[in-house]
Amino acid sequence: MKLNHVIESQQFTVPLLMELFERTRQMEKMVARGGTKDYSSKIMATLFYKSSTRTRFSFEAAMFRLGGRVISTEHAADFSSEMRDEILEDTIRIISNDCDVIVLRHTEEGAARRAAAVSSVPVINAGDGSGGQHPTQALLDLYTIYRECKALNGIAVAFVGALDNGRTVRSLTYLLSKFDRVKFYFIAPPEMQIGDDILHYLDNHRVQYELLQQPEGIISAVDVVYRTRIDRDRLAKKDVDLGIYNINAAVLQKMKSNAIIMHPLPRSVEIDPVVDTDPRAVYFRQARNGLFVRMALLTILFDQE
Amino acid sequence: MKLNHVIESQQFTVPLLMELFERTRQMEKMVARGGTKDYSSKIMATLFYKSSTRTRFSFEAAMFRLGGRVISTEHAADFSSEMRDEILEDTIRIISNDCDVIVLRHTEEGAARRAAAVSSVPVINAGDGSGGQHPTQALLDLYTIYRECKALNGIAVAFVGALDNGRTVRSLTYLLSKFDRVKFYFIAPPEMQIGDDILHYLDNHRVQYELLQQPEGIISAVDVVYRTRIDRDRLAKKDVDLGIYNINAAVLQKMKSNAIIMHPLPRSVEIDPVVDTDPRAVYFRQARNGLFVRMALLTILFDQE
Amino acid sequence: MKLNHVIESQQFTVPLLMELFERTRQMEKMVARGGTKDYSSKIMATLFYKSSTRTRFSFEAAMFRLGGRVISTEHAADFSSEMRDEILEDTIRIISNDCDVIVLRHTEEGAARRAAAVSSVPVINAGDGSGGQHPTQALLDLYTIYRECKALNGIAVAFVGALDNGRTVRSLTYLLSKFDRVKFYFIAPPEMQIGDDILHYLDNHRVQYELLQQPEGIISAVDVVYRTRIDRDRLAKKDVDLGIYNINAAVLQKMKSNAIIMHPLPRSVEIDPVVDTDPRAVYFRQARNGLFVRMALLTILFDQE
Numbered sequence: 001m002k003l004n005h006v007i008e009s010q011q012f013t014v015p016l017l018m019e020l021f022e023r024t025r026q027m028e029k030m031v032a033r034g035g036t037k038d039y040s041s042k043i044m045a046t047l048f049y050k051s052s053t054r055t056r057f058s059f060e061a062a063m064f065r066l067g068g069r070v071i072s073t074e075h076a077a078d079f080s081s082e083m084r085d086e087i088l089e090d091t092i093r094i095i096s097n098d099c100d101v102i103v104l105r106h107t108e109e110g111a112a113r114r115a116a117a118v119s120s121v122p123v124i125n126a127g128d129g130s131g132g133q134h135p136t137q138a139l140l141d142l143y144t145i146y147r148e149c150k151a152l153n154g155i156a157v158a159f160v161g162a163l164d165n166g167r168t169v170r171s172l173t174y175l176l177s178k179f180d181r182v183k184f185y186f187i188a189p190p191e192m193q194i195g196d197d198i199l200h201y202l203d204n205h206r207v208q209y210e211l212l213q214q215p216e217g218i219i220s221a222v223d224v225v226y227r228t229r230i231d232r233d234r235l236a237k238k239d240v241d242l243g244i245y246n247i248n249a250a251v252l253q254k255m256k257s258n259a260i261i262m263h264p265l266p267r268s269v270e271i272d273p274v275v276d277t278d279p280r281a282v283y284f285r286q287a288r289n290g291l292f293v294r295m296a297l298l299t300i301l302f303d304q305e
Numbered sequence: 306m307k308l309n310h311v312i313e314s315q316q317f318t319v320p321l322l323m324e325l326f327e328r329t330r331q332m333e334k335m336v337a338r339g340g341t342k343d344y345s346s347k348i349m350a351t352l353f354y355k356s357s358t359r360t361r362f363s364f365e366a367a368m369f370r371l372g373g374r375v376i377s378t379e380h381a382a383d384f385s386s387e388m389r390d391e392i393l394e395d396t397i398r399i400i401s402n403d404c405d406v407i408v409l410r411h412t413e414e415g416a417a418r419r420a421a422a423v424s425s426v427p428v429i430n431a432g433d434g435s436g437g438q439h440p441t442q443a444l445l446d447l448y449t450i451y452r453e454c455k456a457l458n459g460i461a462v463a464f465v466g467a468l469d470n471g472r473t474v475r476s477l478t479y480l481l482s483k484f485d486r487v488k489f490y491f492i493a494p495p496e497m498q499i500g501d502d503i504l505h506y507l508d509n510h511r512v513q514y515e516l517l518q519q520p521e522g523i524i525s526a527v528d529v530v531y532r533t534r535i536d537r538d539r540l541a542k543k544d545v546d547l548g549i550y551n552i553n554a555a556v557l558q559k560m561k562s563n564a565i566i567m568h569p570l571p572r573s574v575e576i577d578p579v580v581d582t583d584p585r586a587v588y589f590r591q592a593r594n595g596l597f598v599r600m601a602l603l604t605i606l607f608d609q610e
Numbered sequence: 611m612k613l614n615h616v617i618e619s620q621q622f623t624v625p626l627l628m629e630l631f632e633r634t635r636q637m638e639k640m641v642a643r644g645g646t647k648d649y650s651s652k653i654m655a656t657l658f659y660k661s662s663t664r665t666r667f668s669f670e671a672a673m674f675r676l677g678g679r680v681i682s683t684e685h686a687a688d689f690s691s692e693m694r695d696e697i698l699e700d701t702i703r704i705i706s707n708d709c710d711v712i713v714l715r716h717t718e719e720g721a722a723r724r725a726a727a728v729s730s731v732p733v734i735n736a737g738d739g740s741g742g743q744h745p746t747q748a749l750l751d752l753y754t755i756y757r758e759c760k761a762l763n764g765i766a767v768a769f770v771g772a773l774d775n776g777r778t779v780r781s782l783t784y785l786l787s788k789f790d791r792v793k794f795y796f797i798a799p800p801e802m803q804i805g806d807d808i809l810h811y812l813d814n815h816r817v818q819y820e821l822l823q824q825p826e827g828i829i830s831a832v833d834v835v836y837r838t839r840i841d842r843d844r845l846a847k848k849d850v851d852l853g854i855y856n857i858n859a860a861v862l863q864k865m866k867s868n869a870i871i872m873h874p875l876p877r878s879v880e881i882d883p884v885v886d887t888d889p890r891a892v893y894f895r896q897a898r899n900g901l902f903v904r905m906a907l908l909t910i911l912f913d914q915e
Contacts, residue, residue: 035346036346045671056376057378057404061350061402065348069674071671071674073663073666073667086876087877090876091664093897094894097898098668098671266391287399341650341651359701362709365681369653375681573697589703596707
């Protein structure tokens with residue numbers, strides 16, 4: 001069960017996920033104790049063709065908590081003409097000389113796979129194109145459900161927001177489909193509904209789902225409400241009431257007492273700040289889990305070398 | 306005397322300043338010996354919404370000399386759409402998961418205080434808005450006077466330059482007012498004179514001051530000449546002779562033999578390079594003190610956790 | 611044979627080059643073993659006024675493999691108004707307080723020399739202006755020839771591409787001229803031929819060279835083909851066939867069996883990807899050597915302090 005590169009969530013088997021989550025739990029405990037690991041000889045290169053400060057910080061902090069080093073670029077494409085015009089494969093061949101793992105964010109779908117094909121060190125996909133994947137986000141999302149709901153089999157999840165171009169939702173859907181008796185509710189304005197490729201995948205894997213235009217009626221039945229942003233500018237009819245998708249005190253009243261509210265953050269108006277103090281609001285813990293999951297993933301990559 | 310966050314210079318009491326300066330002196334000696342401290346498990350996040358390479362380098366070098374790690378962003382606002390649109394409080398909640406101290410430079414006055422209110426780790430204000438504060442600059446300025454003049458009580462200081470929008474002058478004025486028998490001369494073109502809020506503060510604390518339009522006559526009486534830049538574009542009358550504010554060989558002749566010349570740097574034409582070699586020109590030592598003061602401040606924050 | 615700063619390739623004597631290459635070989639072996647050096651108290655500042663991610667990564671990885679720390683800026687000039695307007699000498703005076711070595715890339719020729727004149731720590735020139743130098747590139751190029759060809763005396767080198775504004779070719783030419791019986795072929799469109807200052811230098815040092823417009827006939831006689839990019843936009847006549855300068859399967863057939871193909875990378879169309887798998891294509895090994903040469907150079911600077 002060797003893990004060479006981390007390109008897409010589909011590649012994770014249930015046993016590998018369980019190993020990852022066991023290590024994640026250990027990392028969480030170690031950080032709480034103020035401990036560090038000794039990967040001091042390891043160097044991570046964060047190669048971001050598109051800036052994402054929070055994702056980059058999370059990877060870099062994970063590497064530091066393991067005792068390692070980081071070489072970092074925040075917007076490779078914007079400023080370095082050599083990086084912009086360069087054949088991606090050549091860049092990876094060269095930079096893989098300088099480090100032990102490459103964390104790549106790119107604007108083009110498939111870039112991470114191309115990089116992995118020529119890299120002499122593991123490549124981790126930190127997002128490739130808006131229709132691509134962001135597997136470590138999906139892993140931390142899955143871990144959050146596992147930690148908070150104590151289960152993955154039998155989970156009912158409502159995805160609410162712009163679902164058509166969300167890497168987050170796509171990657172998490174693939175991962176959750178590996179578990180038994182999960183049910184998905186995809187709740188979005190029609191023009192932002194989840195893509196046919198995902199539905200096709202779910203059909204093939206006999207995963208139950210429903211497509212809905214509004215959350216009314218279903219919100220009280222789910223274990224997880226996963227909210228993503230909606231960009232109003234993308235709507236054809238500008239007078240659609242997006243407020244029906246928002247999470248606020250009224251929605252909290254309808255939700256199960258042990259359900260959880262997730263969000264990949266940053267949030268805008270879609271979650272009312274009054275929700276923050278409700279114990280079911282787990283989005284800040286979810287973000288925090290990113291550190292532990294990324295630490296655990298790095299140890300798996302380093303330990304098997 | 307717990308120090309949770311470093312937001313503004315007013316929060317420093319005289320005993321805390323003396324503890325800081327004692328530690329600063331120790332750091333200076335330790336660096337001279339080539340020694341380092343062992344804060345290797347600590348991570349600093351430098352979160353700069355506005356780039357300031359020198360300030361960032363000084364904080365990061367301070368962290369490294371203490372044995373720690375740094376995650377760094379140079380212009381959070383310009384490049385990361387998620388950072389730009391994000392609620393500052395959410396960003397801080399998330400990033401404080403990844404680190405042990407946040408160094409924040411922001412464009413909005415009050416941003417550091419807002420960040421501190423939600424952060425799970427100490428926040429250090431590295432400048433918030435042009436009318437805001439930059440307390441570590443004030444601390445290193447104060448330390449420089451203390452080191453060079455061997456005293457803070459009874460000190461006479463001439464502030465010369467654009468004083469209305471200078472964070473540096475504002476923050477240092479607050480700090481110096483905590484000592485006895487200090488006297489300030491604010492010397493600037495009328496449209497760039499120090500703000501009424503500062504004068505009100507000085508009146509309330511019974512600190513002596515004079516407002517002047519030119520340094521003639523007073524320069525021979527002061528212990529410290531603190532020069533800041535004047536942006537000619539901000540003057541209503543473009544034909545004002547700014548040369549009268551410059552420090553040059555003639556000014557050196559008039560100054561006391563044990564007075565000092567300070568500048569927050571970078572300087573432009575306002576200090577003639579011939580001044581650099583005069584023993585009273587302390588601005589490069591002043592910049593160097595930034596490293597030691599920041600190291601000392603970090604140890605205070607870390608040691609009390 | 612003290613090395614204070616690394617400004618231009620001319621300053622390296624043959625004995626110093628041999629010491630550097632001996633250390634480079636040791637670094638290569640140490641990295642292969644997964645070892646690190648203990649320069650943990652040393653801080654490098656990478657001060658790039660013009661972004662060059664690959665060069666910066668190579669320097670930073672070299673520092674990390676030695677156990678050191680790095681403070682880093684990717685585009686000092688673009689974003690930091692204080693850096694942009696600041697007198698370079700003042701910036702260096704201040705930043706040299708924060709670190710043990712400065713790696714400087716600047717847009718102006720001569721900037722590295724100016725920086726070295728005021729720095730309290732060693733300055734390494736990582737490129738100053740398009741007509742300036744990039745000595746560590748030249749050192750890694752020279753080391754690559756030494757490693758691959760087992761000799762430097764008697765070497766015949768064809769430089770092919772835009773030779774007029776190439777720092778790389780200029781710096782390497784100076785270095786190779788220190789060895790006996792080398793011969794250069796400068797092969798380029800007339801408007802991009804190597805500069806008269808270089809030819810004058812070669813004449814003075816009695817180094818043999820030929821100027822050619824196309825590689826036909828000579829390619830089978832050389833030990834090294836050093837290809838650089840040609841920017842078509844710079845050609846007066848847009849219909850010139852640049853294909854004659856490209857390295858492809860046909861060129862490989864004509865080359866000596868023990869000759870090597872070098873390129874400073876990134877490459878564009880000028881080297882066909884089919885060449886990559888030929889054992890004579892050393893450009894990826896050449897890039898890798900940059901790590902080891904920079905590690906070795908840093909140890910020389912640090913060890914003599």
